Amino acid sequence: MTLEDILHMNSGSGDSSYANNSIFTNIVMQKTAPFLKRTIKGMANQDIFFDHCFMVADLGCSSGINTLLVAHDIINTVHELCQENKRKTPLFQVCLNDLFENDFNNLFKLLPAFYKTHRKDKCEKIGPCFVSAVPGTFYGRLFPDKSLHLIHSSYSAHWLSQVPEGLENNMLNMYIAKTSPLDVLQAYGKQFNTDFTKFLRLRYEEMAQGGRMVLTFHSRSSLDPTKDECSTFWELLTMSLLEMLKEGLVRESDINSFNLPFYFPHEDELRNIIEADGSFALDDMDIFEVNWDQHDTDCSNRVKKTTKLIRAVTEPLFTSHFGNSIIDELFKEV
Ligand SMILES: C[S@@+](CC[C@H](N)C(=O)[O-])C[C@H]1O[C@@H](n2cnc3c(N)ncnc32)[C@H](O)[C@@H]1O
Numbered sequence: 001m002t003l004e005d006i007l008h009m010n011s012g013s014g015d016s017s018y019a020n021n022s023i024f025t026n027i028v029m030q031k032t033a034p035f036l037k038r039t040i041k042g043m044a045n046q047d048i049f050f051d052h053c054f055m056v057a058d059l060g061c062s063s064g065i066n067t068l069l070v071a072h073d074i075i076n077t078v079h080e081l082c083q084e085n086k087r088k089t090p091l092f093q094v095c096l097n098d099l100f101e102n103d104f105n106n107l108f109k110l111l112p113a114f115y116k117t118h119r120k121d122k123c124e125k126i127g128p129c130f131v132s133a134v135p136g137t138f139y140g141r142l143f144p145d146k147s148l149h150l151i152h153s154s155y156s157a158h159w160l161s162q163v164p165e166g167l168e169n170n171m172l173n174m175y176i177a178k179t180s181p182l183d184v185l186q187a188y189g190k191q192f193n194t195d196f197t198k199f200l201r202l203r204y205e206e207m208a209q210g211g212r213m214v215l216t217f218h219s220r221s222s223l224d225p226t227k228d229e230c231s232t233f234w235e236l237l238t239m240s241l242l243e244m245l246k247e248g249l250v251r252e253s254d255i256n257s258f259n260l261p262f263y264f265p266h267e268d269e270l271r272n273i274i275e276a277d278g279s280f281a282l283d284d285m286d287i288f289e290v291n292w293d294q295h296d297t298d299c300s301n302r303v304k305k306t307t308k309l310i311r312a313v314t315e316p317l318f319t320s321h322f323g324n325s326i327i328d329e330l331f332k333e334v
Helices: 023-041 066-084 104-121 182-206 231-246 252-256 267-277 299-322 324-333
Strands: 053-059 091-098 129-135 148-154 207-216
Touching: 023 066, 023 148, 023 207, 023 299, 053 066, 066 091, 066 104, 066 129, 066 148, 091 104, 104 129, 148 182, 182 207, 182 267, 231 252, 231 299, 231 324, 299 324
Parallel strands: 053 091, 053 148, 091 129, 148 207
Antiparallel strands: none
């Protein structure tokens, strides 16, 4: 089985679902909203903007409300700009992309409310917005040549196309950790470089003349990936697996062969890849920290929320490798 067949966030809208635990990614999107607005405003002088239909793609949309909230923001910004420029607001096509196993049905159930708000907000001043799902990997072609005016992707492009090769030495780690040897760091960096370069080239083919792309990554602040503050959580999960190993609940060989398929790049790596590839010019780059539970002073509450989010994001990966009998125990131990 390939990663494409396994990877998805927890489905549905229940307690462990991504839809119910996407508050963190929602806060990230709120932080990037002014950036997205600025980008759209930068397109305002171009005729492309006033084409008959404004084509938007959200790549890695998942199954929660966030993708529709961002679509709503984009439509509002375009509409405001058209009014300022005394132009007719275009029709909108919003294409929601994710992998085949994504719970698109959960998204579809949110559409009636989305369409209703769309009509109400604009007092019927704009035509309909057409939302469609585009299942498939963003490491392959998803759209016709030169068709997209705006490509958006939040918290998704740090997922790799596969677990990097050559991680045999990453014993008792599931991601880059303090004890990971140099060749493991290099294997992750190389896989990200290959994947992100491919992503840029594919999007270049799909983007209309004058189009823009806004990408949000989980990145890291230190050049040294072993110093990544975010590795701590994966190290805690490894400790939890090791406890379960002592209890005979998991096999050591399974722990050794499990590695997570994402990479948190440093801003310099992103810049270098974009420049080396040359498909896109980098207009702007912003780095920000997100404290998603700043108003929650209760430490055990914060741990619970983080654990639920990590479970919603990674459970299918753990299940496909270790089986589903360990999941409750694994996340209980963290
Ligand atoms: C953490 S979720 C972010 C979802 C959404 N953008 C948000 O902000 O709430 C990351 C999503 O990226 C998707 N994803 C990962 N790799 C992908 C790929 N190669 N092609 C399409 N989607 C992918 C995952 O399935 C997942 O739904």
